[in-house]
Amino acid sequence: MPVTGIASLARPDSAVLTVALIMAEQLQQLILNTLNESGSIQDTRTLVIPGSSHQAASNDAQITILGALNSLDSREMIKYETHETLSHVLTPEGAQIALEGSHEARVWAALPAKGKGKPVTPAELKKIVGDETAKVGQGRAFKNGWIAKEGDGLVKNKPSIEDATQQDMREVDSSGTLKAGEKALAELRKRKLIVQRKGQWFTVHKGPNFSTSIAKPETDLSVEMMTSGKWKTATFKKYNFEAEGIPTNGGALHPLLKVREEMRNIFLEMGFAEMPTSSFVESGFWCFDALFVPQQHPARDVQDTFFLSDPAVSLPPPKDYYDRVSKVHEHGGYGSMGYRAPWNDTESRKLLLRTHTTASSAKMLYKLAARCRGETIEGAEFDWGGTSGRVERKEGLQDDGFRPAKLFSIDRVFRNETMDATHLAEFHQVEGVVADRGLTLADLIGFMRVFFKKMGIENLRFKPAYNPYTEPSLEIFAFHPLLDRWVEVGNSGMFRPEMLAPMGFPKDVHVHGWGISLERPTMIRYGINNIRTLVGHKVPIENVEKAPAVRF
Numbered sequence: 001m002p003v004t005g006i007a008s009l010a011r012p013d014s015a016v017l018t019v020a021l022i023m024a025e026q027l028q029q030l031i032l033n034t035l036n037e038s039g040s041i042q043d044t045r046t047l048v049i050p051g052s053s054h055q056a057a058s059n060d061a062q063i064t065i066l067g068a069l070n071s072l073d074s075r076e077m078i079k080y081e082t083h084e085t086l087s088h089v090l091t092p093e094g095a096q097i098a099l100e101g102s103h104e105a106r107v108w109a110a111l112p113a114k115g116k117g118k119p120v121t122p123a124e125l126k127k128i129v130g131d132e133t134a135k136v137g138q139g140r141a142f143k144n145g146w147i148a149k150e151g152d153g154l155v156k157n158k159p160s161i162e163d164a165t166q167q168d169m170r171e172v173d174s175s176g177t178l179k180a181g182e183k184a185l186a187e188l189r190k191r192k193l194i195v196q197r198k199g200q201w202f203t204v205h206k207g208p209n210f211s212t213s214i215a216k217p218e219t220d221l222s223v224e225m226m227t228s229g230k231w232k233t234a235t236f237k238k239y240n241f242e243a244e245g246i247p248t249n250g251g252a253l254h255p256l257l258k259v260r261e262e263m264r265n266i267f268l269e270m271g272f273a274e275m276p277t278s279s280f281v282e283s284g285f286w287c288f289d290a291l292f293v294p295q296q297h298p299a300r301d302v303q304d305t306f307f308l309s310d311p312a313v314s315l316p317p318p319k320d321y322y323d324r325v326s327k328v329h330e331h332g333g334y335g336s337m338g339y340r341a342p343w344n345d346t347e348s349r350k351l352l353l354r355t356h357t358t359a360s361s362a363k364m365l366y367k368l369a370a371r372c373r374g375e376t377i378e379g380a381e382f383d384w385g386g387t388s389g390r391v392e393r394k395e396g397l398q399d400d401g402f403r404p405a406k407l408f409s410i411d412r413v414f415r416n417e418t419m420d421a422t423h424l425a426e427f428h429q430v431e432g433v434v435a436d437r438g439l440t441l442a443d444l445i446g447f448m449r450v451f452f453k454k455m456g457i458e459n460l461r462f463k464p465a466y467n468p469y470t471e472p473s474l475e476i477f478a479f480h481p482l483l484d485r486w487v488e489v490g491n492s493g494m495f496r497p498e499m500l501a502p503m504g505f506p507k508d509v510h511v512h513g514w515g516i517s518l519e520r521p522t523m524i525r526y527g528i529n530n531i532r533t534l535v536g537h538k539v540p541i542e543n544v545e546k547a548p549a550v551r552f
């Protein structure tokens with residue numbers, strides 16, 4: 001029984017394997033001998049393989065034969081033509097059926113004959129033939145009338161059966177098709193037992209240098225050949241200028257990097273400047289306090305945040321600003337009554353892995369406001385991006401040092417979360433802030449619509465939400481046509497005066513900001529439903545190499 005493909009691995013007696021094992025030279029010799037006897041080979045699928053009475057009809061055998069033909073052809077010992085065919089091969093399940101019988105036959109075989117031996121209970125059957133076979137096979141075996149119930153158990157209902165599925169599998173395996181025809185093949189394809197495969201076969205004729213003895217051609221011209229004069233009579237192997245080179249291994253960009261680059265381009269095109277976000281480690285002050293996150297907030301718990309143990313304490317933040325921040329927390333100010341809870345310096349100085357890139361935004365906004373405070377500080381000279389695009393400007397306004405800014409960043413954040421298919425302890429945030437005089441919530445919503453439209457998402461919904469540092473706050477939902485539901489894509493809001501005023505911004509300067517996940521749109525773009533396929537040690541490298549570029 002010749003078995004191709006997968007099945008051949010399990011059947012070392014198969015002809016294909018025999019073909020593969022014949023030394024390439026033996027196969028070449030066989031082709032030459034056959035040509036010598038018959039003048040030509042009309043169809044290489046009829047070649048008789050030595051040591052086996054089977055035909056070399058399978059695709060794998062033809063591939064091996066092609067290698068031999070090419071080798072003989074390069075020496076012009078033969079000529080050949082290629083013919084294409086469509087044939088079928090077994091899937092792993094089909095191959096198993098070819099070997100062990102169909103699920104229903106395996107169920108039948110596991111049962112005692114009626115009246116002989118103890119009936120097998122369904123639970124026992126599962127143990128004998130496995131869950132899958134027991135599940136699929138029982139139903140079909142009943143339907144075929146092969147098995148019957150006896151008490152709580154099952155017994156054979158027929159002394160012998162004909163396993164048509166197994167026979168079909170064996171027929172496809174040996175011939176690549178079924179005599180029963182296309183309808184039967186289509187049925188097996190639907191059951192995922194066989195798949196179509198393109199194949200080829202060849203017609204072979206004698207070439208100008210035909211001979212039944214294979215002289216091994218020389219591949220190198222050596223010093224020895226030149227001095228002895230042997231080069232004059234030697235036959236040299238022809239160069240194969242058509243041979244394809246070995247594919248070179250190049251680097252490949254990870255899908256996250258591709259999506260990141262596309263988003264980056266959208267921001268740059270919209271006149272945004274990129275914030276420096278290289279500090280993964282921040283202090284409680286910049287990550288939370290500067291953002292008016294109360295010191296008792298649950299996000300500041302070890303359950304949610306990774307704290308550093310060495311060093312555990314940050315350098316002190318700028319003194320005056322620190323005092324204004326602690327004051328607004330404890331006692332309020334700028335129209336706020338604050339949290340009225342005692343200020344804790346230790347909490348503020350704790351070092352942690354930033355839980356959001358809003359820590360970087362806060363630092364940047366503090367630098368942006370330096371001119372309003374009349375200070376020159378390091379980092380304040382920065383390309384702050386184009387203006388928000390608002391046209392009404394108050395003319396004749398006294399210069400209070402403010403200049404508008406549009407900033408974005410895409411970088412990593414860390415959260416002490418339980419990991420599952422969609423959550424990791426670290427991920428990327430796409431963050432941004434826009435600062436200008438008189439910005440309103442409408443500017444934020446308008447920005448979101450423009451930004452997401454550039455990513456090909458036009459259906460957006462906004463839902464009121466809560467952040468300690470923004471009021472109002474909006475969660476952004478996008479309609480996902482594949483999932484057929486609304487998915488949360490971001491969080492945003494207008495920064496509170498309790499955050500902006502201590503930095504020194506004039507009252508009429510408003511700032512809106514947002515945070516969007518990078519992983520979620522990437523998973524949607526590439527149809528990935530487990531985050532571990534995207535990040536971590538289980539990422540299949542081929543996926544990364546083959547992932548297409550993204551264009552929003």
Ligand SMILES: N[C@@H](Cc1ccccc1)C(=O)O
Binds near residue numbers: 467
């Ligand atoms: N920091 C918020 C996102 C956000 C940024 C800026 C303003 C409002 C919300 C988050 O991590 O979800």
